[in-house]
Amino acid sequence: MKLFGMAAALIVAMSTSAFADTITRQAPQTSTGQNFTWFAPAGPSFGAPGSLTVSGRGDYNFHTEFLDVYLDDVFIARINPNNGDPKVTTTFHGADDYSFTATYGLTPGFMNAITANGQVKFFVDLSSGVNAFRSSAFVRVTLNYRNGQGGGPVPEPSTFALLGMGALGLGWYRRRRKLA
Ligand SMILES: [Ca+2]
Numbered sequence: 667m668k669l670f671g672m673a674a675a676l677i678v679a680m681s682t683s684a685f686a687d688t689i690t691r692q693a694p695q696t697s698t699g700q701n702f703t704w705f706a707p708a709g710p711s712f713g714a715p716g717s718l719t720v721s722g723r724g725d726y727n728f729h730t731e732f733l734d735v736y737l738d739d740v741f742i743a744r745i746n747p748n749n750g751d752p753k754v755t756t757t758f759h760g761a762d763d764y765s766f767t768a769t770y771g772l773t774p775g776f777m778n779a780i781t782a783n784g785q786v787k788f789f790v791d792l793s794s795g796v797n798a799f800r801s802s803a804f805v806r807v808t809l810n811y812r813n814g815q816g817g818g819p820v821p822e823p824s825t826f827a828l829l830g831m832g833a834l835g836l837g838w839y840r841r842r843r844k845l846a
């Protein structure tokens with residue numbers, strides 16, 4: 667049972683390493699209603715899911731003010747930092763100054779599609795009411811996913827099965843040796 671536990675722990679460790687790579691881009695907001703475009707190199711995602719976290723700070727004083735977020739020109743989300751969206755965590759710092767963060771899950775199929783050409787494009791479009799009167803204003807995007815370049819490819823399910831069977835077999839062999 668001990669060996670089986672070790673095999674299970676190994677499988678869990680390998681599964682959690684499925685989010686081995688992070689691409690982060692950030693820039694200060696310097697104009698009202700600014701748009702942000704970033705291109706980043708991105709290796710293949712090996713059929714693993716991903717997630718996109720968007721955070722920032724700025725003058726989101728009206729509930730109608732938002733930012734639209736796209737990956738490879740595909741719309742991901744409209745984020746209203748100041749309208750009570752449960753997906754968005756917002757902190758009010760006083761005097762029209764808000765910071766926020768929101769995370770969106772991305773399917774394996776979508777990750778495969780956007781990394782197929784070895785590059786990911788981030789596009790963030792602030793609505794016109796998001797003014798740039800603070801030096802603290804910024805936008806940040808963080809893509810978490812598995813690209814296989816950081817620590818080798820993600821093991822296939824058949825590899826997990828072989829690992830588990832190998833550990834079980836070893837346990838059976840040791841028990842037999844003890845009895846003999
Ligand atoms: Ca792409």
Ligand SMILES: [Ca+2]
Nearest residue numbers: 725727795796
């Ligand atoms: Ca505003």
